[in-house]
Amino acid sequence: MKTAFILEDTPESQVWLSEVLRQSFPEIQIQSASHIAQAVSMLSALPAVDIALIDLSLPDGSGVSVIEWLNRHSPQTICVVASIFDDDHHIFPALRAGAHGYLLKDQPQAAIVQALNGILTGQPPLSPAIARKLLRHFHEPFDQANSPALLTEREKEVLSIIAKGMTMVETANMLGLKRNTVAGYVKEIYRKLNVSSRAEAAITAQKMGLI
Structure with missing residues (x-):
């Protein structure tokens, strides 16, 4: 992982996520945006990034739209949601849009780092609470x-x-x-x-x- 993009409107969270990325991938170069329009403008001008951490609740809409944009224009980018929301209303639209993982920001920094490191060995970055929700969905009978x-x-x-x-x-x-x-x-x-x-x-x- 050489390049990263963070979409997060809270400055403190931007800093926190940047620290997580640098702990996970020490040589990584990071760009950040605080709203959707800025993110799309920056991403359009940048070479493809390796990983994007995307918040969902933003001042000008849902981060799901940026996940969709990246999947159309930069399909090699690994899109990972970084959110406080753990409900189906947020999880499944993000996954349907093409998110490769879903991490909750209320976890300790070390847990997020461990989840991101798993990408290199093919493990999807999922917080335990999200994985449990997916498993429950997985076990629902299919008619x-x-x-x-x-x-x-x-x-x-x-x-x-x-x-x-x-x-x-x-x-x-x-x-x-x-x-x-x-x-x-x-x-x-x-x-x-x-x-x-x-x-x-x-x-x-x-x-x-x-x-």
Whole structure:
């Protein structure tokens, strides 16, 4: 991790998050913004950043819009929510927008550092309270009969593979398909299941017994 961006409107929290990032990645270069319009303007002018810590409650709207922007314009950026909110109303829209992790700012600094360090070994940065909420959601029964539309056998096959963490290229190679074809299947899967992220798709695949 060489570059980072912080979207946080409280100066004290900006400093606190900067300290967390420097403890996690000592050589990291950090840019900060305090509202959405400023963030988008700065990010548009910057080379792609490696990681972004994003607050959700901002003076000019929700940080979810910046997560969506980054996923469109800088998909390689790891977006991590840094928030005080731990309710479904905040968690799931952020994950649907493409957030790679969700950390609560009321945790000790050392716990946040440990969570961010896990990124380098492939562990999603999730506060324990958030992980518990996701697990409860994960274990809720899935009624396929009442889903918006049933998946085809090929769509189930694609879902079962991407839910295990495979990229679209890897999935295409496994199935002998073109990447664009797999992307089309994934788009249709997301539409039918009313999900917007790989994490949600994986949860649904588990409920459907595909993994």
